[in-house]
Amino acid sequence: MKKIFLLALLYIAYFTSFGQNNEGVVYFTRTTYWTKLNSTLTYLSKQEKERMSYMFGGKDDWANYTLLYFNDNESKYVNSEEKNDQSEGYAWRKEAYSIGRNFTKNTMTDVIEMLGKTYIVEDSLKLPEWKILNDLKEVAGHICMKAQVEDPIKNQKITAWFAQDLPSQAGPERLWGLPGMILELDINDGAVTVVASKIEFKKVDKELEPPKKLKGKKITDAEYQGMIDKFIKEKIKEEINPFWVIRY
Amino acid sequence: MNKSLVLLIALFFTYTNLFAQNPARVTIRGVVQDTSAMTLSGATVMLLQPKDSSLVNFARANDKGSFEFRNVKNASYLLKISYVGFLPYQQKLKEFPNDVNDLGPIKIKPIAKELLEVVVKTAKAPLSIKGDTVEYNAASFKVPPGSSVEDLLRRLPGIEVDASGNIKAQGKDVKRVLVDGKTFFGDDPKAATKNLGAETISKVQVYNGKSDQALLTGADDGKKEKTINLELKDEFKKGAFGKITAAVGTSDRGVLRGNYNRFNKKEQFSVLGYANNINETGVNWSDYGEFKGNNSFNSNDNGDFGFGNGNRFYYMEGDYLNNFDGKGFTNNFGTGVNYNYTHQKTKFSSSYFYNQTKLNLDQYQSTKTFLQNSNFTTLDTNNTVSFRNSHSVAARLEQMLDSSNTIIAKTNLRFSGSNSSVNQVQQYLNNSEDVQNRINMNNGSNLNAYNFNFTAIYRHKFKKKGRTFAASSTLSTSSTDGTDNIRSLTRFFNATNVNDQIRAISQLNQNANTTTMIKAGVNYLEPLSKKVYWESFYNFNNSGQNVGRDAFNGNLESQRYDSLSTYYQNQITYNRVGSGLRFSNDGINLSFGLAVLQYDLDGKVYPQKGKPLTANISKQYQALTPNFSANIEFKNNAYMGFNYTLNVEAPSITDLQPVVQNNNPFYITSGNQDLLPAKNHELSFDISKFDPATFASIGIWSSYRYYLSQIVYSQTVDANLVTRTRPENMSGGKNFNVGMYSSFPIIKTKWTMNISGNINTSNTPTIVNTVVNQTNNKNYTINAGFSITPSEKLIMNIEGNLGFNNISYTIENNQNQNIRTKGLSTSVKWNFAKKTFFETSFDYNSYRNDRFGFDQEIPILNCSVRRLFMKENRMEVRLAAFDIFNKRQSIVQTGYLNTVSNQQALTLARYFMLSLTYNLKGHSDKLKKNGGFF
Numbered sequence A: 001m002k003k004i005f006l007l008a009l010l011y012i013a014y015f016t017s018f019g020q021n022n023e024g025v026v027y028f029t030r031t032t033y034w035t036k037l038n039s040t041l042t043y044l045s046k047q048e049k050e051r052m053s054y055m056f057g058g059k060d061d062w063a064n065y066t067l068l069y070f071n072d073n074e075s076k077y078v079n080s081e082e083k084n085d086q087s088e089g090y091a092w093r094k095e096a097y098s099i100g101r102n103f104t105k106n107t108m109t110d111v112i113e114m115l116g117k118t119y120i121v122e123d124s125l126k127l128p129e130w131k132i133l134n135d136l137k138e139v140a141g142h143i144c145m146k147a148q149v150e151d152p153i154k155n156q157k158i159t160a161w162f163a164q165d166l167p168s169q170a171g172p173e174r175l176w177g178l179p180g181m182i183l184e185l186d187i188n189d190g191a192v193t194v195v196a197s198k199i200e201f202k203k204v205d206k207e208l209e210p211p212k213k214l215k216g217k218k219i220t221d222a223e224y225q226g227m228i229d230k231f232i233k234e235k236i237k238e239e240i241n242p243f244w245v246i247r248y
Numbered sequence B: 001m002n003k004s005l006v007l008l009i010a011l012f013f014t015y016t017n018l019f020a021q022n023p024a025r026v027t028i029r030g031v032v033q034d035t036s037a038m039t040l041s042g043a044t045v046m047l048l049q050p051k052d053s054s055l056v057n058f059a060r061a062n063d064k065g066s067f068e069f070r071n072v073k074n075a076s077y078l079l080k081i082s083y084v085g086f087l088p089y090q091q092k093l094k095e096f097p098n099d100v101n102d103l104g105p106i107k108i109k110p111i112a113k114e115l116l117e118v119v120v121k122t123a124k125a126p127l128s129i130k131g132d133t134v135e136y137n138a139a140s141f142k143v144p145p146g147s148s149v150e151d152l153l154r155r156l157p158g159i160e161v162d163a164s165g166n167i168k169a170q171g172k173d174v175k176r177v178l179v180d181g182k183t184f185f186g187d188d189p190k191a192a193t194k195n196l197g198a199e200t201i202s203k204v205q206v207y208n209g210k211s212d213q214a215l216l217t218g219a220d221d222g223k224k225e226k227t228i229n230l231e232l233k234d235e236f237k238k239g240a241f242g243k244i245t246a247a248v249g250t251s252d253r254g255v256l257r258g259n260y261n262r263f264n265k266k267e268q269f270s271v272l273g274y275a276n277n278i279n280e281t282g283v284n285w286s287d288y289g290e291f292k293g294n295n296s297f298n299s300n301d302n303g304d305f306g307f308g309n310g311n312r313f314y315y316m317e318g319d320y321l322n323n324f325d326g327k328g329f330t331n332n333f334g335t336g337v338n339y340n341y342t343h344q345k346t347k348f349s350s351s352y353f354y355n356q357t358k359l360n361l362d363q364y365q366s367t368k369t370f371l372q373n374s375n376f377t378t379l380d381t382n383n384t385v386s387f388r389n390s391h392s393v394a395a396r397l398e399q400m401l402d403s404s405n406t407i408i409a410k411t412n413l414r415f416s417g418s419n420s421s422v423n424q425v426q427q428y429l430n431n432s433e434d435v436q437n438r439i440n441m442n443n444g445s446n447l448n449a450y451n452f453n454f455t456a457i458y459r460h461k462f463k464k465k466g467r468t469f470a471a472s473s474t475l476s477t478s479s480t481d482g483t484d485n486i487r488s489l490t491r492f493f494n495a496t497n498v499n500d501q502i503r504a505i506s507q508l509n510q511n512a513n514t515t516t517m518i519k520a521g522v523n524y525l526e527p528l529s530k531k532v533y534w535e536s537f538y539n540f541n542n543s544g545q546n547v548g549r550d551a552f553n554g555n556l557e558s559q560r561y562d563s564l565s566t567y568y569q570n571q572i573t574y575n576r577v578g579s580g581l582r583f584s585n586d587g588i589n590l591s592f593g594l595a596v597l598q599y600d601l602d603g604k605v606y607p608q609k610g611k612p613l614t615a616n617i618s619k620q621y622q623a624l625t626p627n628f629s630a631n632i633e634f635k636n637n638a639y640m641g642f643n644y645t646l647n648v649e650a651p652s653i654t655d656l657q658p659v660v661q662n663n664n665p666f667y668i669t670s671g672n673q674d675l676l677p678a679k680n681h682e683l684s685f686d687i688s689k690f691d692p693a694t695f696a697s698i699g700i701w702s703s704y705r706y707y708l709s710q711i712v713y714s715q716t717v718d719a720n721l722v723t724r725t726r727p728e729n730m731s732g733g734k735n736f737n738v739g740m741y742s743s744f745p746i747i748k749t750k751w752t753m754n755i756s757g758n759i760n761t762s763n764t765p766t767i768v769n770t771v772v773n774q775t776n777n778k779n780y781t782i783n784a785g786f787s788i789t790p791s792e793k794l795i796m797n798i799e800g801n802l803g804f805n806n807i808s809y810t811i812e813n814n815q816n817q818n819i820r821t822k823g824l825s826t827s828v829k830w831n832f833a834k835k836t837f838f839e840t841s842f843d844y845n846s847y848r849n850d851r852f853g854f855d856q857e858i859p860i861l862n863c864s865v866r867r868l869f870m871k872e873n874r875m876e877v878r879l880a881a882f883d884i885f886n887k888r889q890s891i892v893q894t895g896y897l898n899t900v901s902n903q904q905a906l907t908l909a910r911y912f913m914l915s916l917t918y919n920l921k922g923h924s925d926k927l928k929k930n931g932g933f934f
Helices: A002-020 A034-039 A046-056 A221-238 B003-021 B113-122 B149-155 B189-195 B212-217 B285-295
Strands: A024-033 A061-070 A074-079 A097-102 A107-114 A117-124 A131-139 A142-151 A156-163 A182-187 A192-201 A217-219 B025-034 B044-048 B055-060 B066-073 B077-082 B089-093 B100-108 B127-130 B133-137 B159-161 B167-169 B172-179 B201-210 B224-232 B239-249 B254-263 B267-276 B329-343 B346-371 B374-402 B405-429 B435-461 B468-492 B502-527 B532-553 B566-585 B588-606 B615-633 B638-649 B661-664 B667-669 B678-691 B696-717 B723-730 B734-747 B751-768 B771-791 B794-809 B817-833 B836-849 B854-869 B875-882 B889-896 B899-906 B911-919
Touching: A024 A034, A034 A046, A046 B239, A046 B285, A107 A221, A117 A221, A131 A156, A131 B044, A131 B113, A142 A182, A217 A221, B025 B044, B025 B077, B044 B066, B055 B066, B077 B100, B089 B100, B113 B127, B113 B133, B149 B159, B149 B189, B149 B201, B167 B189, B167 B224, B172 B189, B254 B285, B267 B285, B285 B329, B285 B346, B435 B661, B468 B661, B566 B615, B723 B751, B794 B889, B817 B889, B836 B889, B854 B889
Parallel strands: A117 A217, B025 B100, B172 B224, B667 B723, B696 B751
Antiparallel strands: A024 A061, A024 A192, A061 A074, A074 A097, A097 A107, A107 A117, A131 A142, A131 B127, A142 A156, A156 A182, A182 A192, B025 B066, B044 B055, B044 B077, B077 B089, B127 B133, B133 B201, B159 B167, B167 B172, B201 B224, B239 B254, B239 B911, B254 B267, B267 B329, B329 B346, B346 B374, B346 B899, B374 B405, B405 B435, B435 B468, B468 B502, B502 B532, B532 B566, B566 B588, B588 B615, B615 B638, B638 B678, B661 B667, B678 B696, B696 B723, B696 B734, B734 B751, B751 B771, B771 B794, B794 B817, B817 B836, B836 B854, B854 B875, B875 B911, B889 B899
């Protein structure tokens, strides 16, 4: 009897430990450093950039919380309900934002509210052109390796840190496709950082289900990127920061 | 056939030959093991492009440690293996000749345990691996200030430093210590570690370097020596910026203005100065921001808790900003220094500022005052010469005690002085426009004041998210000391008696006032759920005032006018307790609250300081004040806001003081000790919509205020047209404001249209000679304009506005006033040649009031040309012409209570100016499209 019990216990332990590493949710803190972000705007003069960092540097950060649900085949990245300390209880409206990835089917289903409209970006997945570097660091208790990718449309150099021991291709924002889960992002030398604070291993089937009713205009990834590209170019020409209204 | 063609053909054949030999797609497999041949299951194996490390494919080693890439393109690769606790492994793979290629066991080396534990896990520093070099960020290891590199090395894992300073890394002697890859003062490794400060080092690299012998001969003898390389910091982020402007102009105009800022990671230091006679009484917004640096805006600085405290606004105290009102001529001077220190949990700022302004004002004003079925006109010509200055010292400390406790302390001390002399002639014209009285006034005044203010705020965040507590207290004292010298001569043209025809006043007032205020408050916020918060606050305020005035005969200073003198002591205590609920979720923010407040007033009147009490006024008022607010963000970027509050405001001390002010013998004011607080309902509502795709916006806003009790100045005008006013409480009176604005592009990126309009109606009761007069004021304004940017080099703006102001008085209904204003303003900025700009603006304004027979048009044209010189465009030379038509003056038309007035003042008109500006960071050689910041 004892043996059977022990066996059962071992069995449970085995399965829970196994089930533990490939399904769950990652809690991210997404921080925007506005001075750094604004410094990337090409139309600002040296004097303006200098003044900006002189006046606002060090207290220009705004934090948001995001969640990444994942299992072996899929991932979904959404905004969290949690309010930050700076908001002092004031609740800004959350724009529709849900980034769905299916790695077995090789498809994306993104619901993104942008420029006053909700778009559903449905397309096949195209692997970002990652470069793998030789740096190691710890994020949320996991040793991560450094990788880099460039976004020519938003003019961003993105550094990602992916876990060596979490075999998932998932990642925050619209990024994915590294040999391990992405636990940290750094866009343009810290203009925006997305850092995992903790990882909870649990069943997340319900959270991964696609929203039942998808309201919005269906577009392809190329159309979506084209729209962003056009908008950024237009606003830069008008000398208005496009990232006041679109996600950096 | 020439040689090269042969070569080409030969190459081609070799190429196709190779191609034919090597398969197009291959399978690559291998086994990952550690140095003791233990298999490493789960290791990540990546195929990268050798040229840029781009990821091509990846696989995971199975439980036997083996991996396989099937059917991958046959090319040269960089094979990379990573596994927790091991150094990333890299191997170059050449194109394969066979279909299936087994790389066999690949052994990867572990990372020294202490590196992983101490550097990565404890110090949270990234490890950078370059071949067998391990590099990490020395800045992550804390050593006391002033420590040497040796002290730093002692803390680093895997490195041992013995008592005499010899270094061992991973158990082996370190033969060489390099600084930025170079030998530092000879061969002794200790030279660098003992002499360099730890704070100068950013990175420490430990690697096996070639031996000295190998370096010398260039032949690698295979011997490796432990080497440490110390990488120096790119210095602290450090810099300086600033600019200086000097200008000279016609009519003796001149400007000198400059600021200089130095900063590093922790400190900011700024100096600022200006001197001019072109009516810039202070600095502009951006210079002010540069001066105050990271102390320009401070959140959490408000210690006055109340409803809606959740929305803490950043605000800027603009003491030294240019606030010229458009009237007169001023000479200005100001200078200041500011120092900010920000490091980790401490933020300290301090500043000193001195400024002074000398004003010379010539002003003409005609005012019509309506009485029941009659009116009179006052014509006033006055010349004022005044001088004011102030010294101000401020400091602020914000200290985070830990992650949940913060203390803010700020203090301000200001000494200010002013003196002025006013020469004034007033003529009083009766109903039939005959001069009835004339008064010549010659008043001088002298005032010295000091203010001191200290505030401390404590904020605490509880463990429970969203639960906060805050407390604040303020001590403020001020004292003013001044004298008024009043001289006037009045002629009464209607007087029949010779004695009544002329009256002269010569009086000397000595005023000494002191105020001490103590303020305190607490605020508590409790989250009842994720969406509902319960907020409570308490405010206390006690202010004590001593007002002393001694009026003397100006020609005989021993003669005191007791009727015009007083000594008054006033204590006002204010208590308020409030509580409310807040709901906030996904763009919906609602709050409802209720507060109880009480004022306790205690006034004591003495005929003179030190004399027995003549009257004691003691009062208490209570009020219940509700508050409701709703802020809703809808989908589609639409927004709606609604606010209701009951405002209760205690009477101002000046209104309460039973002191007679007779500086103008025809306008005598006195206070009223019986005043009750002003009370009004205030409602506001606004909606707006914004289209982020085009940046088009539209909005409507409105506000309504109804006075339950309002403080108005009742007037009694006697036969000699002497007005006596006294503040009194009256119910009724309302104000309604509604406006709209819209901005939208007509042609994207080139044409934008802005329109706005506003209607304001108000009803104000006053008592004129015991009869209640209702003044109804209706004000309409409309604005429309375009911004046009045809190219990068040309920016134009044009805007027109119209204003109508209709004023009617119930006591004199055939005297309705119509004031009309029209305006047109245009501007052009043109970058017509390289680094050369032309800028011009034209403003046309017209002011009309038919009943006064007033019709004035003011066209103002400004032009300037500027060119940038020197490296980085550091020098700007500008030639400017201001007010080319020489027409500038100030015109203000107002209708207030039972009066309507028309005021004209001279000010600086046409002048030409040549200016030079040197900017350390250089001027922008492009036109700026948006005036705003980003």
